[in-house]
Amino acid sequence: MRDIPVNLGGYKLTVVEPPAPKTRDDGNGGLVPVTDQQGVTQFVVALFAKLRVGPGEKAPKGEEIKVTLASDPGEGFTEDVKVELIDARLNPYQIDNGAGRVTSGVAFKAMGLKAVHVRGDKS
Incomplete structure (x- = not known):
């Protein structure tokens, strides 16, 4: 499945590392931008995700996630900005290194980011 x-609506998402073009190793020690099938540069943003809880409840420990964005989200997404993901998706993956070690996980992606202004948020 891909x-x-x-729905990450139950989480507070805070920018940890601002969006930047996604790159990969070119095999010669350099980096090249990652593009989609139409040649559009992909971006990546690191977010801290923490569960929203009700009054008097203690939130469990949060987690940092990296999200691939389909295009440049624009200006204003600096560190500590609260955001929502537009059309968030995930893709499970499994990588076998050929030596008996398998790594599994999920990769997040979204069409874009939207800034959220929360009153009285003390995250």
């Missing part, structure tokens, strides 16, 4: 829709 591009599984995911």
Whole structure:
């Protein structure tokens, strides 16, 4: 299964590392931008995700996630900005290194980011 829709509305998402063009190793020690099938540069943003809880409840420990964005989200997404993901999706993956070690996980992606202004948020 690919591009599984995911609802992260129950989480506070805070920018940890601002969006930047996604790159990969070119095999010669350099980096090249990652593009989609139409040649559009992909971006990546690191977010801290923490569960929203009700009054008097203690939130469990949060987690940092990296999200691939389909295009440049624009200006204003600096560190500590609260955001929502537009059309968030996840893709499970499994990589076998050929030496008996298998790594599994999920990769997040979204069409873009939207800034959220929360009153009285003390995250």
